[in-house]
Amino acid sequence: MIAEVAGVLASSKSAIAFTGAGISAESGVPTFRGRDGLWKRYRPEELATPEAFRTNPKLVWEFYKWRIKKILEAKPNPAHYSLVELEKMGILKAVITQNVDDLHREAGTKNLLELHGNIFRVRCTSCNYKEYLKESGRIEEVLQEDIPRCPKCGAYLRPDVVWFGEPLPEEVLSKAFKLAETADVVIVVGTSGVVYPAAYIPYIVKENNGTVIEINVQESGITPIADFFLRGKAGVILPKLVDEVRRIIE
Ligand code: OAD
Ligand code: ZN
Secondary structure: OHHHHHHHOOOOOEEEEEEEEHHHOOOEEEEEEEHOOOEEOHHHHOOOOHHHHHHHHHHHHHHHHHHHHHHHHHHOOOOHHHHHHHHHOOOOEEEOOOOOOOHHHHHHHEEEEEEOOEEEEEEEOOOOEEEEEEHHOOOHHHHOOOOOOOOOOEEEEEEEOOOOOOOOHHHHHHHHHHHHHHHHEEEEEEEOOOOOOOOOOHHHHHHHHHHHHHHEEEOOOOOOOOOOEOOOOOHHHHHHHHHHHHHHOO
């Protein structure tokens, strides 16, 4: 089946990828709904909310500092690099990710849409202050604070990520939907496909007569509309797929 899927990709004109936590699993980043998704006794749904931050900002920051540390130890894996390869070959037009771990950018993806924000960005809960910690060089400083504060106004900073019950960044979402409307192929990698509106992306591609290729270790909310389901680890399947595509186009 990989050869057939490679053929579809090789002849595509406007392919996009839609990724979730599963693409970073082999990098050691815990997924949300997997066995390793719990921090202490909490599910992410209990801590990644505005309510949790209002009642216990210290606990929520503790959770995010733990995630930031985990992610700092992680490196992109062959799945991330395969998507970079496909972009360089001119096949992949964009990567739309639900991940906040920055690993697509670290790997070298150029056209990246982050639907749920980025864990290395912080923003003020009061003024319009924003900071990308990888650029400002303040990661360590922030990790040492109980509740990091805004350098401009002194209010609490929060991770610039989307929490449960919050809207997605409007501009990013509308760009993603537009890409999905015109995509002839979407490669869906490592997502349970149950969190909306992000999970609409493959459905929009399908509605517009695009082909849905899914890579996952198990079936997901997207599998019912997948034209091709490649079962296995993203870091194993994607490099094989890229090899096949290269064979076809070279
Ligand atoms: P989930 O944890 O819900 O799903 C991870 C998916 O990856 C599952 O379908 C796994 O089967 C699959 N998977 C695990 N290891 C894999 C591997 N090595 N190769 C391929 N697939 C693998 O994560 P998401 O679908 O990303 O939202 O979750 C969606 C959103 O819910 C997240 O962005 C986050 C979360 O709560 C917000 O924070 C707003
Ligand atoms: Zn401020």
